[in-house]
Amino acid sequence: MVRVRFAPSPTGFLHIGGLRTALYNYLFARHNNGKFLIRIEDTDRTRMVSGAIEKLFEILKWCGLNYDEEPVIQSARLEIYKKYVNELLEKDLAYRCFCTSERLEEMRKLQIAKKQPPKYDGLCLKLSKDDSEKLSKEKPYTIRMKMPQDEIKFNDIIRGEIKFHGSLIDDQIILKSDGYPTYHLANVVDDHLMEISHVIRGEEWLSSTPKHIILYKYLGWTPPQFAHLPLLLNPDKSKLSKRQSDVAVEDYRDKGYLPEALLNYVALLGWSTEDSQQIFESSELIEKFTLERCGKSGAIFDAQKLLWLNGEYIRKMPVEELTKRSLPFIEKAGLPINNFDYLKKCISLEQDKIKLLSDVPHLIDFFLKNDIIYDEKASNKVLKKDGANEVGKILTDVADIYSKIENFTAKEIEMETRKYAEVNSLKTSQIFHPVRVAVSGRTEGPSLFEMLELISKEKVIRRIKDTIHKNIGT
């Protein structure tokens, strides 16, 4: 039975790298008909951020990463960890350490200055059992595990056999002086108790895996299988960070990325199919995902490709759905959202241009506003350039022609406009461009005649007339 978990620490927001880890765990579980569990690793009280846990679940839900079983919260399991710490203490596989943070800090500084590897000097290891017992009643202490002094080997599904030497690894603190366990202990205990079969996590954990292997051994447990995912990188190849990139999943949501596009993109960072397929339905992702096809090298997060992919998803999406999803963005921009069918028509005309849901308000606002804003460049280029008089005449004529169209449909408008061009020996562009700018305030936009139809006859004529007064001044 495959059982995997995503185990974030609630220190603020879900990181895009965390999302990738969560996704791979999720896909692996679903592919193998296993369970995908959540565990909150909140053992560091100094880094607690209030509301972070709620935000985390909210964003997981937005991504559609549904989990099985009740999430495990580490801070509620202190007694459990303590029990295993005591077991290790009794077996003499761990010991109390009374060294203060200050002493440790100083020691570390000194070692680094001497270009030595920073490592605990084992002072408290020399304490006798009785002394340790006695001191424990007077002073705060931590518990350290004893690292064996020989080679530690383990297999990683992605990287194969990995070897470390125990003599190079510190006697790790497993229980802090505040009674909370450190990551290493809590992680091992919970993975065992939760019957986790595969630990799929980021590469930053690779070098602490030997500590975990030893803990499993000390506690007499069989370790799970490990798979260390390559890191997500900044454009400069360092570990993906807040400093250089947008890393909070909620930022992507707020910018108008679709969860399915984000997940699809992130899935591609470190995993691929043999035919290098790019776009996947979520069911397809589950069907095709295997750890064997995960890569080993770090991947730079390319915002440009994500943007393209988001556009692909938006273009493919039924207008009804796209409109629904755009609603919050339209509303936020202060545009009216009461006429859904009309919005749908506007969006339909602009669909090919939308890359982000947040693009929508700007692309459709001239349909909805009474007073449109004339883009200065557009106005200068098309309306006010030399020959403004001629443009003025054309617009006046067009307004006149349009006012006589009974059935104001794209087809009719186009026919009449082209007829006018022909009769007056004008190039169509001499008419189309000024009309577009007069009615929308800009040079770019959807298919002109469909746009005019949608704006409606009265508004079109009024805007053309306004334009003649305000922008040309004839």
Place this chain on the structure above:
RNA sequence: GCCCCCAUGGACUAGCGGUUAGGUCACCACCCUUUCAAGGUGGUAGCACGAGUUCGACUCUCGUUGGGGGCACCA
């Protein structure tokens, strides 16, 4: 400083001893077109280096170089 991992165009990657080194993003050109997009066609650009193994290495081994991660009473 020590330990570990990694290495195909600018980016993501396919390749698992014999390929004109394939796909996607980006970029460029052309086509379509009333504009902007979208779409179509084509193009520029890559196996880090050096030894070995082999009839033959992008592919296997070793080394070099380069990049990254880790070395906390943080996860």
